[in-house]
Amino acid sequence: MTITIWLEHALADAASRGLPALRPLLETLARAASALRDADWNPDATGRVASSRPPDAR
Amino acid sequence: MAELARALESRQVTAALVTDRCLGAIAERNPSLNAFIAVFADQARAQALEADAGMAAGSPRGPLHGVPISLKDLVDVAGTPTTAASRVREGHRAAHDATVVRRLRAAGAVLIGKTNLHEFALGTTNEDSAFGPVRHPLDPARSPGGSSGGSAVSVVAGMAFASIGTDTGGSIRIPSAACGLVGLKPAMGEIPVDGVVPLSTTLDHVGPMCRSVEDAQMLYDVLRGTWEGATRVAWPKREDAPTARGIRLGVLREYFMSLLDPEVAASFERACARLRNAGVELEDVRIPHAAHIPSIYLHIVLSEAAAYHATALDQRGDEYTPNVRHRLEMGRYILAEDYVRALRGRDLLRREVDAALSGRDGLLLPTLPVPATPLGADTVRVGTADEPVRNITLRLTQLFNLSGHPAISVPCGSTADGLPVGAQIVGALSRTPALLETARALEPYLGPGTSR
Numbered sequence: 001m002t003i004t005i006w007l008e009h010a011l012a013d014a015a016s017r018g019l020p021a022l023r024p025l026l027e028t029l030a031r032a033a034s035a036l037r038d039a040d041w042n043p044d045a046t047g048r049v050a051s052s053r054p055p056d057a058r
Numbered sequence: 059m060a061e062l063a064r065a066l067e068s069r070q071v072t073a074a075l076v077t078d079r080c081l082g083a084i085a086e087r088n089p090s091l092n093a094f095i096a097v098f099a100d101q102a103r104a105q106a107l108e109a110d111a112g113m114a115a116g117s118p119r120g121p122l123h124g125v126p127i128s129l130k131d132l133v134d135v136a137g138t139p140t141t142a143a144s145r146v147r148e149g150h151r152a153a154h155d156a157t158v159v160r161r162l163r164a165a166g167a168v169l170i171g172k173t174n175l176h177e178f179a180l181g182t183t184n185e186d187s188a189f190g191p192v193r194h195p196l197d198p199a200r201s202p203g204g205s206s207g208g209s210a211v212s213v214v215a216g217m218a219f220a221s222i223g224t225d226t227g228g229s230i231r232i233p234s235a236a237c238g239l240v241g242l243k244p245a246m247g248e249i250p251v252d253g254v255v256p257l258s259t260t261l262d263h264v265g266p267m268c269r270s271v272e273d274a275q276m277l278y279d280v281l282r283g284t285w286e287g288a289t290r291v292a293w294p295k296r297e298d299a300p301t302a303r304g305i306r307l308g309v310l311r312e313y314f315m316s317l318l319d320p321e322v323a324a325s326f327e328r329a330c331a332r333l334r335n336a337g338v339e340l341e342d343v344r345i346p347h348a349a350h351i352p353s354i355y356l357h358i359v360l361s362e363a364a365a366y367h368a369t370a371l372d373q374r375g376d377e378y379t380p381n382v383r384h385r386l387e388m389g390r391y392i393l394a395e396d397y398v399r400a401l402r403g404r405d406l407l408r409r410e411v412d413a414a415l416s417g418r419d420g421l422l423l424p425t426l427p428v429p430a431t432p433l434g435a436d437t438v439r440v441g442t443a444d445e446p447v448r449n450i451t452l453r454l455t456q457l458f459n460l461s462g463h464p465a466i467s468v469p470c471g472s473t474a475d476g477l478p479v480g481a482q483i484v485g486a487l488s489r490t491p492a493l494l495e496t497a498r499a500l501e502p503y504l505g506p507g508t509s510r
Contacts, residue, residue, distance in 0.1 A: 010391045025388040032353035036399040
């Protein structure tokens with residue numbers, strides 16, 4: 001599942017459960033998950049080496 | 059505390075007297091500081107009288123014989139509620155003592171009460187508590203840090219001689235730094251966590267908060283179980299600190315120094331200069347994947363917390379404080395594949411910390427990038443940007459919960475307003491006693507805390 005699709009589903013679910021305040025938190029989580037998926041330590045079933053894109057290092 | 063233990067042993071003071079003094083401080087200051095959720099006044103007085111009788115009979119139980127200690131209210135004491143500062147826990151009563159409580163009792167401690175915390179330890183300010191916020195003893199408009207904020211305040215305000223806290227991302231070290239105390243997060247798995255309400259089962263640690271590294275050494279020995287079943291007490295000796303000359307430290311730079319309050323940075327650099335003058339060898343070191351720490355931490359802590367809280371969230375969600383409820387709910391949306399990526403990143407970070415420690419006695423960095431934060435603030439100004447309080451307070455401590463390395467916060471001066479600053483020393487895995495010796499050697503050069 002892509003992060004974009006995951007976020008759409010998560011926001012819709014949170015809204016349906018009466019938790020709209022989760023929106024900014026889920027958006028934060030989406031950014032964190034993207035950083036993990038882009039990290040250079042992830043093995044890839046195709047055998048390719050992941051390209052590293054470090055998150056904002058501030 | 060070590061001085062008190064020696065005074066009790068030589069019967070210069072009685073446990074009854076010091077316990078009464080602590081209870082007096084609680085009566086006087088707790089209404090404004092809100093450090094305690096429960097005070098065991100009658101039980102503590104009875105334990106103190108029993109301790110004095112034992113000492114008079116020549117049968118002390120251990121090195122904490124008669125010393126008043128407070129406990130974060132995440133830790134089970136048989137027959138009393140463990141509230142975790144949450145309405146969700148209403149009606150709870152612990153059936154057994156946590157192992158750490160059993161060990162404190164075996165060492166002779168007087169248990170004076172249970173301290174306030176950020177609800178379920180999921181936060182760093184103590185503002186989200188069913189019992190109201192804890193206030194900083196030096197400035198009641200500020201947070202003492204968290205989540206073990208009540209524990210820190212209990213020690214600083216003279217309500218206890220030490221406290222037992224928990225640390226999942228920095229919850230012992232952050233309030234210790236904010237309040238001018240010493241706080242030790244031992245290595246992962248060294249101190250049992252049974253009977254302690256979990257936050258994140260692979261990140262949780264239990265440890266002491268106290269006024270000196272010597273106190274931390276005593277409490278660490280007790281929490282490890284050294285005095286369970288002991289037949290003879292070895293009292294803490296008055297020993298000079300080991301020499302600092304020749305100690306080799308790696309100073310973590312880049313990510314770890316890129317977001318610091320200017321006064322914290324200045325205090326830390328002054329301490330580094332004093333250490334160099336004392337003959338400590340300092341070299342800059344780096345953690346190559348440091349920028350990934352927050353993402354890795356977030357995925358692990360929230361997944362594990364959500365697993366523990368899922369049923370309560372469904373059945374009693376409205377009884378959590380809103381901020382804590384929302385963060386726990388956030389964890390329920392994390393995908394297993396991302397959790398596994400975080401676990402792989404954690405392994406990598408552990409190896410990078412090991413590499414930074416190689417050939418060195420420890421790593422050195424500030425504990426908390428900012429002084430104690432104002433109550434009610436969502437963000438604090440750091441340099442030219444406003445940073446979320448939660449992110450900035452966890453920034454320098456959470457790595458060592460991920461990696462499992464022991465880490466201790468030691469006072470490192472103060473700001474112009476008198477707010478304490480802390481420095482963190484990190485040791486090798488399985489070498490917490492060596493870390494404590496290093497910290498005792500460095501303590502005089504790091505600078506006094508405001509409470510000492």
